[in-house]
Amino acid sequence: PVLRVAIMGLGSYGTRVAEAMQQCTKAKLVGVISGTLSKIAAWQARYNIPAKNCYNYENFDAVKDNPDIDAIYVITPNALHKEQVIRVAKAGKHAICEKPMAVNAADAQQMVDACKKANVKLLIGYRMHFEPKTLEVIRMRKAGEFGAIRFFQGLSGFVIGDPSQWRMNKALSGGGAMMDIGIYSINGARYMTGEDPVWVTAQETKTNPAKFKDGLDETIQFQMGFPSGAVASCLSTYNMNFLDKFYLNGEKGFAEMQPSTGYGPIEGKTHKGPLTQPHITHQTLQMDGMAALILENKQPVVPVDGEEGVKDMKIIDAIFEAIKTGNKVSLSWQK
Ligand code: NAD
Known part of the structure; x- marks a missing residue:
């Protein structure tokens, strides 16, 4: 079918x-x-x-x-x-x-x-949940090849163009770079470490406050802490191009990907050598993969369901709260 x-x-x-x-x-x-x-x-x-x-x-x-x-x-x-x-x-x-x-x-x-x-x-x-090099790093982490995970760095950004586009209209976008591109570092931190964060801290800066009005974030630095003690340090921005990098380090090894979430090819290496999995158009893999999830009830390596999406939205809410209050914001995942 x-x-x-x-x-x-x-x-x-x-x-x-x-x-x-x-x-x-x-x-x-x-x-x-x-x-x-x-x-x-x-x-x-x-x-x-x-x-x-x-x-x-x-x-x-x-x-x-x-x-x-x-x-x-x-x-x-x-x-x-x-x-x-x-x-x-x-x-x-x-x-x-x-x-x-x-x-x-x-x-x-x-x-x-x-x-x-x-x-x-x-x-x-x-779409990254179906990407072969990403899946190889996840496989290596699950196999213990990096040892206990201690640190993730996610850098996600590009220069936003035309200020009249919907991405620059809060009523349609819900926010600036964080909703659009910063979410890749949030989601990536979760699939690279295999954990959901229990706290976030965040700081917002603007190099162009005239362009990025109220509620439209230009640049946000944020940090996340995970139950194991691992930490993540991330940057989300609409003010520089070619910012697309993931770095994961455990007790025994590392993975580095740059570009890490662009349309590809993804490039990366680990302490064991280069990642050599083939590049296939991400959206082709995603749609065939999703068809298998829906029609054949297959289980994905990393969830792509609504609950997975809700987690990223909860983290974005917490990041905005941390910026507003200046506080470390706790997250809990019990229903
Ligand atoms: P776009 O502006 O190119 O396309 C948006 C479409 O929505 C247009 O065809 C527009 O006509 C239509 N639309 C319907 N109602 C509208 C309204 N009230 N106002 C404005 N447009 C309206 O944007 P896009 O880049 O295609 O992004 C669309 C969605 O896809 C966003 O949620 C974005 O985050 C997501 N996206 C995901 C990826 C990815 O790699 N997964 C990449 C790009 C965009």
């Missing part, structure tokens, strides 16, 4: 996912949801999408009665994800949602609850 997917939001990342899906064997692009008729027409022609699988943001609830679509991949501005995923769930379709899954943990939890209630799956677009 093949997972039949409709993409909601035909922007730059939606287009990248659609192109990558052309190489998938288990997932197929069969539908679109868009507010722009000219984009729908272009996608229909390029991907051979029938008119009956095309929807807009007003009428997509009717996908409920379309037996030819299994899942909807939401690739719209961050603040829209919550309502859109909940509508997808109510239509009885599996939801795949881009990161950040929402703009805070409370909204994210509502999405998880709605999907649970509707008995549909919710997966978050964490």
Whole structure:
């Protein structure tokens, strides 16, 4: 069986996912949801999408009665994800949602609850969880090859361009660099160490306060502490390019990846030598991997479900609280 997917939001990342899906064997692009008729027409022609699988943001609830679509991949501005995923769930379709899954943990939890209630799956677009060099480092860590993990460093940033884009509008983005790119260091700290943090501290700085107005973070340094005693030191920024590096050190060894989360190829080495796993388009691996999770009930190496997304949102909430209060903020993971 093949997972039949409709993409909601035909922007730059939606287009990248659609192109990558052309190489998938288990997932197929069969539908679109868009507010722009000219984009729908272009996608229909390029991907051979029938008119009956095309929807807009007003009428997509009717996908409920379309037996030819299994899942909807939401690739719209961050603040829209919550309502859109909940509508997808109510239509009885599996939801795949881009990161950040929402703009805070409370909204994210509502999405998880709605999907649970509707008995549909919710997966978050964490493409690195399917990337071969990343998975090799995780395998080595689980095998004890680094010894006890003591330290992670995550550096995530790029220079944001056009100030009129939705990423620079808090109502649509929920925040600045942290929601967009800093989340890679948060998620990476968790999959590289294999632990969830129990405290965070954070400091915000701005080199361009005129561009980064209230609620739009430019640069945040943050630290996390893990139950084992391991610590992480991270930087999230919208003020420099080529900032894409992970470093993991244990008692006995290290892994270093740069670039670590870009579209690839990922490059890296460990104390045992270079990482040589092949580069395959991340979104192709992700969509085939997600099809296997949904259709074959496979278990991922690193979770990509809604609960995994909620964890990152809880950490982002804590980072913003730490900045506001100047305090060390504790996190607990009991339900
Ligand atoms: P984009 O601006 O290129 O595309 C967004 C799309 O949403 C556009 O087609 C736009 O028309 C549509 N849209 C619908 N309602 C809108 C509204 N009210 N206001 C503005 N646009 C609206 O953005 P993008 O780069 O494709 O990002 C979309 C999502 O994908 C974001 O959540 C982003 O974080 C995520 N993303 C993830 C990755 C990744 O590697 N996983 C990479 C890029 C973006």
